[in-house]
Amino acid sequence: MRDQTFTLDATLEADTLSLGRMGLCRVLLMNDMRFPWLILVPEKPGLQELIDLSAPERAVLIEEIATASEALKSAFSPDKLNVAALGNRVKQLHIHVIARFVSDEAWPAPVFGVGTAVPFPPHMQGMLSDKLSAAMGLESL
């Protein structure tokens, strides 16, 4: 049963488009055309570290990371996938899954903190949300 006391961090909410949810995580798309960039947020209150999850929850999480990775791989054919749980600025546990290209603005450095986000135009948001949500089999929120 989903924890009704979970609230998405305000910064994550402001920076992303919400795509839906998997069994454990809410799935967000960073609103930044420069990088195909998903963020998974386990919908339980008070989490900051991977080790704040139970072992069974971590087993679910790693498969949801794999699902997000496969969706990005299939949609964008990236040169590399980057997966990271950092949380130095935004404390709520969240996992970045990012499709990287040798041609992208940050390559080969990590994307975090590089330049300024370029938001998707509205007509791109719907198309991309639909495609990625379908690829991951997401429930709507």
Next chain:
Amino acid sequence: MRDQTFTLDATLEADTLSLGRMGLCRVLLMNDMRFPWLILVPEKPGLQELIDLSAPERAVLIEEIATASEALKSAFSPDKLNVAALGNRVKQLHIHVIARFVSDEAWPAPVFGVGTAVPFPPHMQGMLSDKLSAAMGLESL
């Protein structure tokens, strides 16, 4: 059974001290006193992405990440843990598990590519390797 054809990437080998192994991963300590920084390398040849592992292997991996996280938390009481699989430069699949401090040189940015590594003096290497290996219950190589 361990895959005898696995060879550690030369850059990873040059930059780290080898601590031992868990069930799936070789465990390395980045030879950089500025950050307590473990690297887990699944000992199978040809891996680049988390999704190159099978689901059962990923389930083992996430628990080995948790074990490394707990060892760093217990030894160093960090302000935050950072976990990342990037691989933009070094292609062999490897997972960073890093203890971060508000007082560290890179905070709050990720540590990757920040400044220049400060190697441990030899007398620190043995002490730290022993402590971390014991905390993780590592087999020796």
